[in-house]
Amino acid sequence: MLNKKFWYLLLVLTIFAFLLVACNSESSDEPEDEDPDTEQEEESNEDEEEESEQEGPVAGGEIVGAMDTAPAGVFNPIFYQEAYEANILDFTHEGLVSQNDSLEFIPSLAHDWEINEDQTEITLYLEEGVTWHDGEDFTADDVVFTYTTIASPGYVEAGGIRTEYVTPLEGYEEFNAGETEEFAGVTAEDDHTVTFHFAEPNVNPLYYVGFPIIPEHVFADVAIEDMPTHEATLDPGKVIGTGPFAFTDMVEREEYVLTRHDDYWQGQPYLEKITWQIVDQSVITSLLETGDIDFVADPSGVPAADYEMVEGYDNVELIEQPDFGYQIMGFKLNYRTEEDVEAGTIDPDNWVENPDVADQQVRQAIAYAIDRQGLVDGLLYGRGSVINAPIAQQFWAYTEDVPQYEHSTDEAEALLDDAGYVDTDGDGFRENPDGEEWVLELAYPTGNQIRERSAPVIQENLEAVGIKVNLRQPKEMSAYVEDVMENDVDNGVDLYLIGWSLGSGDPDPSGLWNITAAYNMSRWNNPDSDELIFKALEAPDAFEQEFRKQTYQEWQELFATDLPAVLLYAQNKIYGFNERLNGIDPLPYSMINDPHLWWVDDAE
Template sequence: MKMRKNWFILLIIGFAFGLLLAACSSDSASEEDPAEGSDSGEEEPAEEEPASDEPQMGGTLTGAMDTAPAGVFNPIFYEEAYEANILDFTHESLLSQNDSLEFEPNLASDWEINDDQTEITLTLEEGVTWHDGEPFTADDVVFTYKAMSSPGYVEAGGIRTEYVVRLLGYEEFNSGETDEFEGVVAEDDHTVTFKFAEPNVTILKDVNFPIIPEHIFGDVPIDEMAEHPATLNAGEVIGTGPFKFTEMLEREQYVLEKNDDYWKSEPYLDQIVWRIVDQSVMLGLLENGEIDFIADPTGVPAPDFDTVDALDHVEIIEQTDFGYQLMGFIMNHRPDEQVESGELNPDEWIPNEDMSNQQVRQAMAYAIDRQAIVDNLLYGHGSIINAPIAQQFWAYDENAATQYKYDPEQAGALLDEAGYEDTNDDGYRETPDGEEWVVNLNYPTGNQLREDSAPIIADFLEQAGIQIDLRQPKEMTAYQEDLTNNNEDWDLYLLGWSLGSGDPDPSALWKSEAAYNFSRWNNPDSDQLMQEAMQAPEAFEQEYRTEKYSEWQTLFSEDLPALLLYAQNKIYAFNERLNGVDPMPYSFNNDPELWWVSE
């Protein structure tokens, strides 16, 4: 059989290490002062100043990312986790969450929900200003949600409609039938009411989106907002957060300066600098102190855990990823007209003949030894995941999903049954029509683990007789553009999702019309189950929603628009001089105004 050099050579390099969790204290030890005075006649040696446990003002932190942000620094338009590493520091939502994922006050100090869960009125903090000194008001909240509800928002590249589709009058306003926006109303400068068409199970999640300034974007047409200087340029991006985005050397360095007038408290740090560096040199920079932390979105690569753990001046926090890596199947393609218009209409999609075959997708799942990948690439710092809901959520049900344990015989039997057989004895299977069958596998650069996984996955599939065209990887920005356009030239894609923490509802990724549904999975039963899981009044009972999501996870794993590969543990590493770190289950970037450095 014509195959690449067998990947199992990798297995002899090392086997899984035990899962090691090191959450170290950042407190500094201090020595007692020596007794004053001496009659020995000898000069006492000078003593070092004791280290302070109190937060210190000033200093610069340097973080590292392995991939540059695409450059869209606007919450309603950005797409990548790398851009979130800027926006997490510059923009804020009305609410926040604690480590149990419960909602707490943020820009809104309190709120009241009516009896039938169709309205929520929030009281906003007073005295909050934007980075340019303008006051933050309820009008900014109305404007943000109105922009995401506007006609042309999706066509302009907007993908946050999950936060607005349930608002009262959304369809009429979005379609252009009316200029009246009923869904969000400013009662006064510091009071805002959200109105929903029906009782809303996710009412707190839906009002918890980062706010953008009306005084900057109010006169900008929606189709120009993604290209506006205040979306793209350092120094012009305006938020209410603890840091301002002030400088960038594109694809090399991004600088955040503290917001002296931050409404919660003045940040301790003067500056946070993001450097874009290749993973191959990242650990060396951490070791010699040129960078201070490695965090989201990829963290420390699992194979380097022991190396980093051995550094005396570096602390490690390891936690389960709030997301997963996947191999997606392009089941349908968008016609050119939809790509040009930005429309998503499943009724007009063009089936991708081989990948739209359920038996082919299931066969590929059985052909890949995911546990071997976890053991030998993640060194045990991760787990197989079969259901596309974050493991930290109550809705996650591993037992509801088909497990797809490594079974080459089952893979072969399914392919035979589907009519994909090796008819000319060249080692590769032909299509049911007897034509050469070549499946392309596409993946992006930036995440070394994903890059290392790609040839291994290709080798597993070739051992099942599937000829694979392993494409040259593309830089993430170009890769995501191709995925979005979904031309007729792709079959398989590798991608990772960092999931939203507000609610387990998976519709933003897997509903037929969802912009992030890159597989172009069009399954009415799936859409129906996700809708039922949100349908009041039954959905106000968590037990009901749990049951519906279990049914959905069973359906997902059987129809299989994507094979979930693994959930890699997040391994955060930071110099011990950084204090105040308190990651959330879904992000390292928590309360950065409380971070401080001890020199």
């Protein structure tokens, strides 16, 4: 999901060298007929020493990971939309920089960088000897091509949603409008040096230069509108990255195969193959126990209900940490017109207001009506937390000093009464202020069982205060996301459930919540929100973290008051992996970290 995000960045550290084990025979002048017990003891000690010498990374072997939902099928960093596709791309593509477990930026495809004094330029020095999966050299031209494509006219219309990475760059508006032929925002100084030029001093330039890079030689002759359906976006063997594994095979909606990139620039990965299998969430834990799968990671992980059971498995290790994201029930405040949907444009001037959730008091009443702590206790078994602000809890910008909406049917009913939503015909459900039937359409996707089970609980909570809710037939995630993002008046969704995995590079919420963000599924149109979002990025004040923190606190209070979505909970991430798998070193936002260093101790 997530920052978009990406929002979703790869981390690379120093590589271990392969351990070469040399078994040397030593001659002895001692008599051949020495004491047998002594001889056996010496042989036993030698065996133990040899076994000890062999401990450590071993090349070879395969592992299997599990996802409960199949990827939608877009394996291109500039066009993919959901976490299941990211599970492939996290192994295949890389950015110029990455992050460590303290969320500090560290080198990746760029080994060093310089930022000018007023922070309007950052020059990065790229690793030499990096090759794409097809053997072509990675150069600065690939970086320029990637960012130029995202900035180009037609990118959004083709379904692209990553413009947050290019909008601050010099010349974006002119280039995107077709007024210039060259994009001035990113330039190649030579094959291994690239400079990013910002229109204004930028408080966090490393965040914007970290987007995964795509190969120019593959896509240079492909029209932007054709990229999402091109074979290099869709087909195994055609998807080309610089990462430690290449996407080589798939049985669609069943399994997705990643094969070792032997010429990987940080050294040949230990594992030969990683296969993602698509399995029902209800059987993931049993497959972990039997060893049929080796790991389960994002986005769902090990179900909270199964934690204690899996903890008892002798062959499985668990990692639990707070989610770098949250689950929401969004309000569809505005609809796009059918014409805008067909054209692929997001134009707030054309939006049509949804009267069923337009009243702020109604949205606040709904927030009071939902027993969020009950969801955490009942569905997450306490392995999560209720949150009230849409910034990751791990960031310095997060605050709880906002309206809390603790569960209260009394508060909910009082707000609804005050807004004029009352039961006029005695059927137990409220009519709207015009006396007309008021039914809210709640949509949700399949795949995540906790989210699926949340939907009828929310329906029950809302009907307890007189709000009639129609649960729509759940859809598979890829179809669901398209449906909600492109939702128009005729489709009529009022409420939707979704989870966001947030970008780890910066607390900036614009990728999800600024007015024209593609992922602003609520179509929240609040100019005060945008003013605060952009104020938190404006120099020189934004160079002071305390200023940004205060601005984001104001924005979070505005969000929690106007309420384009109810923040349901942040579910603890529970990763599980077979003890045969080594080298796992999770980050605050992902289990997938340096997979070229993963290895299995039973490799042959």
